[in-house]
Amino acid sequence: MMTFYWVALLIISFAFVGLLYRLIKGPSIADRIVALDALGVALVSIIALLSLILETKFFLAIILLLSILAFIGTVAFAKFIERGVIFDRKPNR
């Protein structure tokens, strides 16, 4: 069982390196944002497998936190490259 978890962690680390390749090389900004989003998701699964390997349940709060942070970061970047601002100003005040 433990060997299976280690092998899964190794394969996901290779996938992580592949996503890093797209993050470095990506021709446009949107490519890099896609790669960052997928990197956050891959990091969530790496943390889940690490908590299985280390047999601790204290890492499981990190999973929820990291998925929320990845979503907020992606939304902020998408809004930035679409409109140029992240927080809109109030129109009349």
Place this chain on the structure above:
Amino acid sequence: MIIISISVGVIFSVVTALGLIRLPDVYTRTHAASKSATLGVLGILTGTFLHFLLIEDHFNPQLIIAIAFLFITSPVSGHLIGRAAYMSGTELAKETVRDDMKILRKKTEDPK
């Protein structure tokens, strides 16, 4: 059961990385990233939840919340990235046959 769901998660994570490396433009890459990365991380989190439930006899509601949250928000972020890339003028791949949103982009770029 744990082994099956974790294997599905690992396979789909590798498919995500392969898709991000090999596909030609931003939109096909968002397609790969949003769908298969969602299924991959859902498989791994389900495996983790089942491991803690069946072997260590510990019910963890945070993992269920994380699974639901990822299932809702990952396609939404894929959609936002694709829309932002289109509106900021990233070009399509050269295999593209038709572009139905071209009128909308022209209207956005010059609003009169």
